Amino acid sequence: MNVIETNKLTKSCGTARGIIDVDLVVEEGELYGFIGPNGAGKSTTIRTLLSLIYPTSGSAKIFGKDVVEFGAEIKEDIGYLPSEVFYYDNMKVKDLLNYSASFYKKDCTKRMRELVEIMDLDTHKRIDDLSYGNKKKVGIVQGLLHEPKLIILDEPTGGLDPLMQQKFFNLLKEENSKGVTILLSSHILGEVQRLCDRVAIIKEGRIVNVEKMSDLAKSNYSRFKLESRTPIEKSLFALDGVSGLKMENNSVTFMFKGDINSIIKIVASIDLLTLWVEEPDLEDIFLHYYE
Amino acid sequence: MMNMLIHELRQNQKATIIWTLSLVAGAALYLSIFPAFVTEADTLRKMLEGFPPTFRKAFGVTLESFATVAGFYSMILSYIMLAGSIQAMNLGTSIVSKEERGKTAEFLLTKPVRRSQILTAKLLAAFISLLVTNVVYLVAVPLIINAMAGAIIDIKTFLLLSFTLFFVQLFFLGLGFLVSAWASRIRSVLAVSLTTVFGFYIAGALDSIIGNTAIRYLTPFKYFDFAYIVKNSSYELQFVLIEVIVVILTIITSYYVYVKRDIRST
Structure with missing residues (x-):
């Protein structure tokens, strides 16, 4: 089954470069890399998939459902970590995590505790007192606490120290081994190389190539x-x-x-x-x- | 949706308390000078007669009734209404736009909720905040009138007059909500709300001075003529209708716009 499938997805963003005719197919259980320099259209693609912005033409499906029409429904099973995380400042970490969990139909308490432990997060602190790296950890926990079937990451590692990055990647690999599909966008090639099975290369708003990681290396x-x-x-x-x-x-x-x-x-x-x-x-x- | 509603109410809590206390304190302050006003009523009336009628109109002074408790309360209510309008406009303008300004939109809008549900939760939270303000005000102010002004106001007249605060607030809540849903990023909520509210207020004052009734239809500050309310114990139906239509239109448009528009990236 294709978890993500876009069909000639196009988004013109006025002056900023958008994306043109993006055809992206991510199969279930894949660790899929999405690489390109800054401004190539990675974030635009992801934001369209999450229906934060709407396509100018073309369409996108996640879990076989149109992202515009069934946006709320499919987000039940998507975990998203944006490149920059900002949260309501006057909240404590645990309040934010509970707020995040309250959006999902299932009980997320157990998984939330596990993740907090793995990420070594102090939940009693106020979010505005956290360092950038720690805010990122909050982002990771809130993105994964509902055990999503698809994890979308947009430049996820900025601000994480190498040790935390390793822990995070292990976490992602573990999720992936449970059958979770992962879309990882990055301009840092090393991290894509370490994680992904397949990779799409995007340049100036167009997908220029899709290759298996092993083929690329070969x-x-x-x-x-x-x-x-x-x-x-x-x-x-x-x-x-x-x-x-x-x-x-x-x-x-x-x-x-x-x-x-x-x-x-x-x-x-x-x-x-x-x-x-x-x-x-x-x-x-x-x-x-x-x- | 309940979770978002509670979240919003918590976020508004502080501002609502501060605004409510300020409005009541403002009313108390004005009302405390009422006894002095009554004893000096004749002197004041003579002095006010010396002012041009347009000036008196602009400040909401009615010679026949300003020394009665209802007349006096009408006079201060217009200032309380001005402050309350800023509260409502602030609330409306910030409640949606704060997500994009604070860059939390990507958190909220990637949760499994429809945008219309988000708007409903936010609108409901704002409505409840204003409701709380008004309930406290409606309970506290008659007591203050009794205690500080040493007078008893006819309760029906008081309620009819004071409900207009809530109505005008709803007008600005709707307007602010529309601005909020429409504009992708508002730099300063206060600048937007102050300009808008004072704009309407000045338009209202102009209407008083010129006596031009056409402006009356445009500014909510003129939808409710206090002298008319005191005299007739009722509102002017056509203005209530305009108010209701404006509020409904702004809210419907807000939904229409917000559900369709792109969320700006951080």
Whole structure:
């Protein structure tokens, strides 16, 4: 079953760039990444899915139901964590969490306690006394306390220290193993890489590619980095398949796609100090789409 | 929806208490000078006769009745009404827009509730806040009149006069609510509400000065003519109707607009 399905979803936002003909399909149980630079349309897409804003044309379905028509109904099973969290300042954390829980038909007390424990949150504090990172934790707990079937995260990790980030990601993986679908939007590629099965790349309001994470990693690009004892001739690398060549003093980096033997022969002719040949990370692939 | 209603009432609690106390205290302050007013009535009347009639009209002074308790109360009621209108307009203007201004809209609107339910909860909360203010006012002020002014006001006249406070407040609540639902971000609620309320108030004063009845239909401050109410023990039906229509229209439009519009991002 498709949990999220958009059909030529378009939103023009006046002067700001919107999204154009976005077709996005997220299957049940997927950990789906949504990457692109700031302003590419990630938030616009997510805000349309949550019917905070309405599409100019096209449509979107969540759990097979139209997001505009059945917005309130489908939100029963959606957990949302926005990039910036703001809550009613004159409330205590536990008041806010209880308020949040009161919107759902089920009893959320047990799960709320578990999450508060995992996130190490002091519920007796007032929200305006919390640091940015702690506010974020409140956001995580309130987004997950009703055990949603779909979790939507918009740039979720800002403000969380690495340890908390790890805990949070483990939490998400655990939810996912229970069958929960997750849509994670980010411009930080590392976090998408760590979590997601599939990834959609969005650029200037359009989806430019959708790939399996494993396929992306398996692309036959290799990243070379080497240092030599003696200066290197640039012409040495004037070869088909070499891209993104950067030379600095005696060190060279580039991406290579093609017959690995041909490049190894060239590299072998150099008096090497060090050599790295790596699988490209998402960042490199990403750059490739944004050339 | 009950949860949102309680949440809103809690959020309004403080402001409602402060406004209620202020209105009652304001009334008490004015009423405390009533005894002095009565003893000096003749002197004052002579002095006021010296003022141009338009001036007297603008300040709601009626020569025949200002030294009676109903006449005196009518005079101060217009100032209490001005303050009460600011309370109502503030409440209406902030109750929806505060979510976007405080960036909590994304919290509230991603919960499994329809936008119309959100509006209903908010409107109901605002209505209850005003109701509380008015109930306290209606109970407290007759006692104050009795204690401080040493007079007893005819209870029917008092109620007829004082209900107009609630009616005019409802007008501004509706108007503020519409502004709130429409505008995606209001920088300063107070600026909007003060400008609007004083705008209508000045229009009302102009009407008194010019004696032009057309303006009467436009400003709620002129929907209820206190002298008429004291004299006839009733309202002028056509203005009650206008009031009801305006309130209903602003509320319906608020729903229509808010359900359809985009919520601005943070």
